[in-house]
Amino acid sequence: MRVCRISINHFRGIKGAVLHLPKHAVLIGDNNTGKTTILxxxxxxxxxxxxxxxxxxxxxxxxxxxxxxxxxPDAAEGDDGDAVAAALGPNEPAPAEDHDAKAPRIEIEVTIADLSEEQLARFGDSVEFWDSKADTFYDAPNPEGIDPAHIVEALRVTFHGWYDAEEDDFEGRTYFTRSLLDGGTQVLFTKKDKQACGFLYLRSLRTGTRALSLERGSLLDIILRLKEVRPQMWEDTLATLSGFSVAADPDLGITGVLESINTALKKYVPKEWGIEPHLKVSNLTRDHLRKVITAFIATGEGQHAAPYYRQGTGTINMLVLAMLSQIAADKQNVIFAMEEPETAIPPYAQKRIVHEIRQLASQALFTSHSPYVLEEFAIEETVVLGRDSEGVLSRKPISLPDNVKLKRYRQQFRVRFCEGLLARRILVAEGATEASAFPVVCRRLSELKPDTYRSLEAMGVCVVDADSETNIPGMARLYRDLGKRTFALCDKQEAAHQAAIEQEVECLLMHGEKGFEAMVLKGTTEDALKRFAATIDWPQDLTQTFPDPVAQATDALAAYFKKNKGNWGISDFLAQCSEDEIPEWLRQACTRLKDICDPPPPAEAAAQTEAGEPGAPADGTD
Structure with missing residues (x-):
């Protein structure tokens, strides 16, 4: 059993979406893209x-x-839900706004394929056929067409959510989709039906806070129901508690206070109204006991036990995993949806969680920002999400360019690809020097003049090391095709290669020197070079060449930066510079990127243009 398609209309940040999901998937994208909304x-x-x-x-x-x-929105405009309607096809239910202009509705349609024998028997009247190759329903009038292995039984259900003006409240129901299409009686998809589907949504810490309690819907309660265990403990427990009076010892002083209250009470009311106040340990109801009964876990080497929810976050999450394995072992056919499995978990445990849940579940759906989680999924299992300004959410397939082979993608995933997949804006840097130095420059300038400059982190820009100027176009195309905003940073390029880069990026930051270090050395001041040279623990081979490196600061630092290329040498220098000591090209590049990512208001931009403030093209051309 697995969810193979979900369509969403008018739900939270998603105006419209149709997503096809693999058997196991990790949903990735920048924050507020819509990952949690899907779950x-x-x-x-x-x-x-x-x-x-x-x-x-x-x-x-x-x-x-x-x-x-x-x-x-005015239904006559015809734009609400167009993305969903186009993807669903002409014979499937349209978004609510298209046929009901009274009020917008939340509509969520889920298609479940690979049904078990038990599910087929239960849902037989509502079962359809799904073409897993074409990712659509098979509705041809040829019965023999369902024989191929890629044509499988499937079930569609639809959730409707709306505002009921008469009741002045919100309502929500889930229906068998076929009952909505037939135009007849709408048939509810009940709680028992949902239990037969076995969907479990794990909200990280929110799930762990009541995992081992007896509250209704907790993981322990689910396990007890699956095992058909009905503990007949309530009456005995309530009877025991009812006979126990708290602080009954007169030496404590509480009983004396309660007796004085009781004496005063008798002066004003008859005994039928209430007398003899005393303290008990609970409300003595089943529901209250469900909330207060909590499992305790021993910690450390001693015998002291503490409530499970007072354990470390990582321990709680692993406890949740252990309980999930129990649920899966009993149910056999479960869809797990889990948010951020990396929360408070070391890398090796993150990988174990992913492997365990993939083995336990008929389908596992994750959201994550961890490279250790993401690298456990194949490219076709990595669902990169993008949402446009209109609220239409879509999946962007990962298409590797010719210069990025699958082997390289896997080997360098953590250091070169992962961060870019999780960001909205990508700056593809020519090499390690640019990739390490430019973020330092932007951060330093933002500290010196926060009203003029912004750090790359504040702009939401991720820097990716292309490892060579020849790799820039392919790397930029990879992220651009995923819907990312792409920029590039490099040395002076030949015209043909410059044009190839510009074709793939929104903005090219190209200086006029053959080397980042050369641009910095020419653009900074002598005082800055000498000050930095005096702070360095110089390597022995360089001290032999430059006996007095401070006096020979320019030549000595040129050799030092070359020797430490890509090892933060140039970054350390720029981090201690004042604004005037940072090369003008870098200052202009920072302001240009800031204006692109966070454009100033039109009036302010016009004033800047008239005043001739920085922001002109910083590409090293005339």
Whole structure:
């Protein structure tokens, strides 16, 4: 069993989306792209306990908070949900806004394929056929067409969420999609039906805080229900607690205070109204016991035990994993959706979590920002998400350029590719020197003049080392095709290669020297060079060549930077420079990138142009 397709309309930050999912997948993208929203959408449609909340949705679950008819976009414009309708096809349900202009609705359609025999027997009347090669439903009138192995049984369910004006509250229901298409009676996809699908959504720490409690819906409660264990402990426990009075010893002083309260009470009311106040350890109800009964775990070498939720975050997460293995072993057919498995977990444990869940689950869906998690997934299992300004979410396939072979991608994934996949803006640097030095320059300038400059981190720009100027076009194309904004930083290039780079990037930052170190040495001041030269622990071979490196600062540092190329030598120099000591080209490159990533208001930009402030092309050309 697996979710092979999900379509989302008007839910949170997603105006429209249609995503096809592999058997196992990791969802990646910059923050606020929509990764968690996808998992929340699956939980609304398939989670057996989600709709027990009252209400199941609220104002903020509607795209841009639009849930009233007067706030809905004009249906005549025909733009709301177009992306979903186009992807679904002409014979499938259209978004709510297209056929119901009264008020917008949240619509989430989930297609589940690879059904088990038990599920086929249960959902037989609603089963359709899914073409796993074409990623669409098979609806040809030829019965023999379903014989190939890639045509499999599938089930569609649809969640609708809306605002009920009469009740002044929000409602949500999940239906069998075929009952919506037939135009007849809408058939609910009930809690029992959802339990047969086995969807579990693990919200990292939020799941761990009540994993080993007896609260309804906790992991321990799920395990007990799966094992059909109904502990008959409530009556005995309540009876024992009811006979135990807290602080009954007169020496404690509490009973004396309670007796004085009781004496005063008798002066004003008859005994039928209430007398004899005393303290108990709980409300003496089952629901209250479910909330307060908690597992304790021994820590360290001693015998002292503490509540499980007071353990370290990593311990709690591993405890959750252990409980998940119990659930999967009992249920056999489970879809796990898990947020950020790397939270408070060392790298080796991150990998173990991924491997274990992939083995336990019929489908595993993760969100992550960890390279150790991401590298455990093949390219086709890595779902890179991008959302445009209109709120349409889509998956961007990873297409390696000719100069990036699969072997290189895997070997250098952590150091050269991972960070770029997780960012919105990518600066492809020619080599290690540029990749290490330029972020330092931007950070230093932002510290000196925060109103004029911004650090790359503040602009959301990730620097990727291309390892050679010849690799820049291919690396830039890789990220550009994923919907990223791409920039490049390099030395002076020949016209043909410069044109090839400019074709792949939004902005090329190219200085006029043959070497980053040469540009810095020519653009800085003598005082800055001498000051830095006096702080260095000079290598013995260079002291033989330059007996007095401070007096020979320019030549000595040129040799030093060459010897330490890519090892932060030039970065350390730039980090101690004042604004005037930083080369003008670097200052202009920083302001140009800032203006592109965070454009000033039109009036301010016009004033800058009239004043001739920095921001002109910094490409080293005339």
């Amino acid at each position: 929340e959408a699956l939980d609304l449609a398939l989670g057996p306990d989600r709709l027990n909340r009252t209400p199941p949705i609220d104002e903020h679950d509607f795209h841009q908070g639009q849930y009233l008819a007067e706030l809905a």
